[in-house]
Amino acid sequence: MHINVYLAGQIHDDWRTEIKQEAEKKKLPLSFFGPMENHDRSDNIGEEILGKQADPIAKDEAASQLNNLRTRLLMEKSDVVIAKFGESYKQWNSAMDASAAVTLGKPLILIRPKNLHHPLKELSERAQVTVETAEQAVKCLAYLFETD
Amino acid sequence: MHINVYLAGQIHDDWRTEIKQEAEKKKLPLSFFGPMENHDRSDNIGEEILGKQADPIAKDEAASQLNNLRTRLLMEKSDVVIAKFGESYKQWNSAMDASAAVTLGKPLILIRPKNLHHPLKELSERAQVTVETAEQAVKCLAYLFETD
Amino acid sequence: MHINVYLAGQIHDDWRTEIKQEAEKKKLPLSFFGPMENHDRSDNIGEEILGKQADPIAKDEAASQLNNLRTRLLMEKSDVVIAKFGESYKQWNSAMDASAAVTLGKPLILIRPKNLHHPLKELSERAQVTVETAEQAVKCLAYLFETD
Amino acid sequence: MHINVYLAGQIHDDWRTEIKQEAEKKKLPLSFFGPMENHDRSDNIGEEILGKQADPIAKDEAASQLNNLRTRLLMEKSDVVIAKFGESYKQWNSAMDASAAVTLGKPLILIRPKNLHHPLKELSERAQVTVETAEQAVKCLAYLFETD
Amino acid sequence: MHINVYLAGQIHDDWRTEIKQEAEKKKLPLSFFGPMENHDRSDNIGEEILGKQADPIAKDEAASQLNNLRTRLLMEKSDVVIAKFGESYKQWNSAMDASAAVTLGKPLILIRPKNLHHPLKELSERAQVTVETAEQAVKCLAYLFETD
Amino acid sequence: MHINVYLAGQIHDDWRTEIKQEAEKKKLPLSFFGPMENHDRSDNIGEEILGKQADPIAKDEAASQLNNLRTRLLMEKSDVVIAKFGESYKQWNSAMDASAAVTLGKPLILIRPKNLHHPLKELSERAQVTVETAEQAVKCLAYLFETD
Amino acid sequence: MHINVYLAGQIHDDWRTEIKQEAEKKKLPLSFFGPMENHDRSDNIGEEILGKQADPIAKDEAASQLNNLRTRLLMEKSDVVIAKFGESYKQWNSAMDASAAVTLGKPLILIRPKNLHHPLKELSERAQVTVETAEQAVKCLAYLFETD
């Protein structure tokens, strides 16, 4: 059995790499998908494809159409979603993607530092598991394949 | 036709009152639902019902179970969701509830100050309408009942 | 049993009035819903609520957000959809609403002049019934309540 | 990850070829599906299989049964739908297929010349992205696979 | 709690009356719905509304569009379906309606004489209960409201 | 807003009365539904309606058809499910009904004595809230209606 | 694209062979599934696995559990359903399977001799296409793969 994993969350550091490396070490049959990780390109993709927009809001609207196209389609094809929250950034689209996963019935693994528990308590309650590190998240996935 | 409206979002100020007053002025056939607005009680409701918990995380987990019970049940019975974002607070549960509404196929009206457009761009794109004031949100609902 | 009927289609003439009058004559337990029938207001509603937009496309986008909010919410609460096509206008949103009804599993009654059969053949095939006049459409609804 | 794309819309010119060529240039892992592109055969397929029908309406009904069989089945197996609108033809079945995609929760990429924005505004608002050229539509799909 | 009951099955004798009388005797809070019971009208309703059709098959097609409109809409609004099979008639639309109920997740109560068990065995297995008389079917519904 | 509550679980003692009394004391707008609480009748209802069965297994099968008819129909019309587990009895149908509620997306409130936590841990994890007394369960429901 | 086809209907003659041969002649990428075609085994499968049953009704019940297990599982994995009706046999399970397909949203191709149109009119109306021969049914499937 092969499992598709969507990695939702901020794109300012390379936490996805750590997840992928842990999975590779364990030789797990996983494929990973996620948002565009080049932050500038993610912000500019609307104008890159559709051309110069009227103002910053129109530029943002255009970019978000492309980013949401990607998220909807790749999450739909995934079996489980991992969402990571950190200290910085508003991360409202991380919360949006995590909640979409839960509402679609896809199990959510939430990664967050312990001190963020209070503002994330409702999302954590809806997640299937809440962990603190990428390594723990990969152990959750490894458990799917272990037999003893 | 009577419409149920769920008012998602932060509970630190009384933005819901303004919505309700605008709706009353227009005599719209709307009922409003939402989270517990007493912030302390919302944080303590877990221990209030289930008793003293082992630590702050367990206390938060217990409270969020009750808050999510309320949100799930009342949102399920609502026809449309209004979510408000402001300058303060992390508002991750606001984003969670707004995204749940969209994923359940319930139209979302997003209220946010213009300057928050960038971090909210993906959520705004999935909303049915994005406005800046409570008055505008009520006008959106009023339009449902107008015939000329 | 009370039935809610959504009247999709163009808003340039008053075909909805004829439907409602026929239903009233037969004293059928029906409630009718539909789009904003004031054509200018339907085109301007975005700017009316959200303020002046940057260009005609942004104005159209804003108006369609409000019009689609109305259609989604009222169609969701309806049991059956009647869509009327005529000789004039492109009527792409009529086709959009009719198809949404079919895909949502709501029975569609299509009204069209006989000579439009060819371009409407695929939509007609997905409709539950295709008729030529408002009076026939109301007879279809009356049949729901008759016992001999 | 392999993506299936349904190409809805008129069958009078070969716009689908341009899409496929752009995708091939970029070596994207896409498969394309769509309606019968031989216009005469699409109109005659009912009589071709079921034999001579009583009148032109019955002939159209028979043809549309086969065309809708094809559309329903191939769209169901597709992950994303591209619909193209042009200046000519009524294109009501294009609008029907585009709306079916949206209602089924499949992301829709709408291609239309800028000057058609007004009559397509409600459909454009429900689409995930609206573009003007086949090249832009393919760039939207390419973005799904890019990582920086 | 009020329960809506759809009475599927043949319309050649008045078995529905017996059901309704039994329910009335027990003063159960039930509403009953079902197909047009005037057999001739059921066969002719297509031509009655749409006018003379080209041949008997077209006449049947037209009638069945109206009959299915009625069945779909009334069954959708019902909580439970009773289907009766007897010795006479092919009763394929009875089997169709009974199976639609099961597939929609609505509990099916099947009434059939004991000697028809073999040809109905697969349908009986998918029914929630199989009984032999109208009185037994009503007792099943009465049980929903009894507390001791 | 009125809320329907299904009370799943064993029928050997009158725990449902306590729930109803607590709700009445608080004047909550709740309606309660549940299984037949007369244990003998619940076991005999199959033979009561369908007549003497061939053996105890056939008698059980007949009774369970009626009991499941009741559970499916009443749970479908409920907004929230309370399931109670105690020290005695196997309570497999309690677990079945509780799990059906969760899988249908209806929030589950689980009541169990603390010492049963281990064998109920997986069900407790899927419940929205786990409490130890009927009074606590009613407080959870009361919280839905409180505003400060 | 590979298509799975479920062949519902009576198992007294070998109409499925003709379908498969026509498909093979055209080299269509189709896989076919269907019920147990050995009629005696289909009737006895319950006792074959579960042992001697108490009476003919219990034997039928047991057999139908196995036959329905097969039908549900194989139809769920199919993209399109072909159902054949003939002059003989009651064929209520054929109607049941055909209706389940329609209600599940899977396109139905109905094969029936012309003279059976009247009793099958409601089922024919819900089918995507109605044909008279196996060869015609295969032509419908071939059309899915043809491009001009």
Added chain:
Amino acid sequence: MHINVYLAGQIHDDWRTEIKQEAEKKKLPLSFFGPMENHDRSDNIGEEILGKQADPIAKDEAASQLNNLRTRLLMEKSDVVIAKFGESYKQWNSAMDASAAVTLGKPLILIRPKNLHHPLKELSERAQVTVETAEQAVKCLAYLFETD
């Protein structure tokens, strides 16, 4: 056609091995999935990944999050579920998983010793087939692939 089978139920003895061996003997195209069968690890997996918990209830909660992650994800990817009940243990999570399968529309094969029929009667009624031995369960699956 390849079928995925989820083996729900207690993990105290090796009944799954017998199922797998029977399937292998018959060379059936089946893949089997199920819970962690190492009982101690299943109880400790929460603390293994998340670290020491505050008390036994928190330890159980953590373990059940991982166990339910596994069950939800693997059951979702399975076509049919086999659940086994025995004389020992409470087996409430077996009942939970069996009921989840039924509610998700996945056919359930229930294995239980005959003498457990009474407490399992409601679950047995919702199962597609109830058998007494692993060998019988595998025969049910074998029947899916047999043609005469």
